[in-house]
Amino acid sequence: MTTTFRRSTPSALGIDATGLDRLVSALEGADGVEPHSVMVLRHGAVAAEGWWAPFAADRVHLLYSLSKSFTAAAVGIAVRAGLIDLDDTVVSHFPELDAEVTDERTRRMRVRHLLAMASGHRTETIDRAEAIDPRDTVRGFLLLPPDEEPGSVFAYNQPCTYTLGEIVRRVSGTSLLEYLRPRLFAPLGIDDFAWRRDDSGAELGYSGGYTTTEAVAALGQLYLQRGMWDGQRLLDEDWVETATSVRVANPDEENPDWSAGYGFQFWMARHGFRGDGAYGQFCVVLPEHDVVVAMTGQSLDMQAVLDAVWEHLLPAIDRQGAETADPALRERLARLALPPLAGDALGVLTPLPEGGFSAASGSTGIGAGLEALHLTQGTERGWVLTLRDASGEVAAPVGDGTWAVSGSTATSGARAGDVVSIDVRFVETPHLLHVRCDLAAGTAAATWETEPLHDGIATLHRPVD
Structure with missing residues (x-):
């Protein structure tokens, strides 16, 4: 459907x-x-x-x-x-926590307060809740006493929605x-x-x-x-x-x-x-x-x-x-389109070491949380950029004067002398990564246009159910 x-x-x-x-x-x-x-x-x-x-x-x-x-x-x-009443107390849905949750304001917190981002906390609590209990966000949240009476103050608060x-x-x-x-x-x-x-x-x-x-x-x-x-x-x-x-x-x-x-x-x-x-x-x-x-x-x-x-x-x-x-x-x-990178065509890039260009985090630069990148030129797929961070590895063909869409990425590359610039869009998300490789100097730099809030490069796509 x-x-x-x-x-x-x-x-x-x-x-x-x-x-x-x-x-x-x-x-x-x-x-x-x-x-x-x-x-x-x-x-x-x-x-x-x-x-x-x-x-x-x-x-x-x-x-x-x-x-x-x-x-x-x-x-x-x-x-x-009829499974939920807006005036249910939150703790009533977590009876295993009843003995632990002793704060009176928390015990008066109701489902309607969570829906309205009005738990009584003055500020976001996600980091504090997860610090209290890294495995159970709800428990950490309910063990963090509100600053005010529930329903009285607004604070955009992720654990409210998670608890719902x-x-x-x-x-x-x-x-x-x-x-x-x-x-x-x-x-x-x-x-x-x-x-x-x-x-x-x-x-x-x-x-x-x-x-x-x-x-x-x-x-x-x-x-x-x-x-x-x-x-x-x-x-x-x-x-x-x-x-x-x-x-x-x-x-x-x-x-x-x-x-x-x-x-x-x-x-x-x-x-x-x-x-x-x-x-x-x-x-x-x-x-x-x-x-x-x-x-x-x-x-x-x-x-x-x-x-x-x-x-x-x-x-x-x-x-x-x-x-x-x-x-x-x-x-x-x-006809709507985001423009690909402007510059000279990639063509056959030199100077390029045998086996391609590689850079690792450290003296060769990088950034954006990357551990390594690798740029190679194949006979069939043209240029291929491989990126690795703590979440895993992503390899994508590089578009030359256009967007090359492959899976959940779209890439576009251009050059200016020995410097190759590549934009990597993760097209199931808002995010864009800028990569710049200086082939002669052997250095690379990567920066996020907008930094992902809870993903690495290998998870910036639709999750598998």
């Missing part, structure tokens, strides 16, 4: 295509923003969609904290089934993925969702989800439709209302779209509400306009992404536009 939204045109859905064209230009031109995909839905149909090659519609993308909104949906489904995932696993007797497949993914037509797991085998819940842009749009559409999908109720309407309205104030957040309050694993915003994840993963829902926007990317300035949506998409809604603008936008979206 595959998610299939009806495809339409901007003008047929009451959107001026020139506004969408300006949105694309703004995303491509903003400092600190690199778009990988965008989908705009209105009235349940696709007005516009595009992927910047080498990213593609059928390829999953790491969601980072946008994963939290899927975990929250699992809680909502379990609440509807563990509660769902316990009440359902199965994993998060297995619980969601027949109850959320199958109805929405999501046939590819994977989750990074910890050493215990549990899905992270707060991060590590991989799925397609269209699946993200489907989740947003479900919430826009207040829990209904094809005549079937998946989430209670009062759950959706509660989850997508302010449960705890967060006025101290720096950016305007992060200081409008927090719901149940959804951020409120200047317009509508959203789920989001590090480096520009977005599910934006605008109920007043019947619009959903799903985006992926590698963006350090996530506020700039939302600013572009507000500046260019919002004025285009219900604005009369020329129908001739629709095909022009469609053609532009079909």
Whole structure:
């Protein structure tokens, strides 16, 4: 089963295509923003969609904290089934910890507080919880007394979401993925969702989800439709209302779209509400306009992404536009691409030692956590770059003036004299690695454009179920 939204045109859905064209230009031109995909839905149909090659519609993308909104949906489904009550105390789901958890604030912490990132802790607790118990994050979290009364303060806090995932696993007797497949993914037509797991085998819940842009749009559409999908109720309407309205104030957040309050694993915003994840993963829902926007990317300035949506998409809604603008936008979206490296062609590189160029961490440089790299020229595959770090090894053919896509990587190389530059994109994630080899000097340097939060080079791809 595959998610299939009806495809339409901007003008047929009451959107001026020139506004969408300006949105694309703004995303491509903003400092600190690199778009990988965008989908705009209105009235349940696709007005516009595009992927910047080498990213593609059928390829999953790491969601980072946008994963939290899927975990929250699992809680909502379990609440509807009577397996969880929002006013359950958290410790009641972990009876084996009852004697250990003596702090009165912790004992008053409820499921609704975890959903709202309002456990009573003033700051993130993941490192402290894992220091208390490296093998059991929930135990470490519940043994860390809150600073304030639960429900009174907001703090973005990964163990809140991890604990919610563990509660769902316990009440359902199965994993998060297995619980969601027949109850959320199958109805929405999501046939590819994977989750990074910890050493215990549990899905992270707060991060590590991989799925397609269209699946993200489907989740947003479900919430826009207040829990209904094809005549079937998946989430209670009062759950959706509660989850997508302010449960705890967060006025101290720096950016305007992060200081409008927090719901149940959804951020409120200047317009509508959203789920989001590090480096520009977005599910934006605008109920007043019947619009959903799903985006992926590698963006350090996530506020700039939302600013572009507000500046260019919002004025285009219900604005009369020329129908001739629709095909022009469609053609532009079909041609979207991230440019390969510019420079001279790789050709036959010299000086190159017999057996290829190798560098190891230390006197020859490197960086980005790499232990070693190796560059060779084969007769059939052309140039091949091999990278190794603590997570394992990755080998990829190097594109010469283009992106060479192989498995979960896409690489592009160029040269300037004896210096070879190679960009390595891990195309199921936001991440880009820059590699620079000086063949004459025998040195190499590697730097991340955006550093992975919980992966090495060998795990920067969709996890195997």
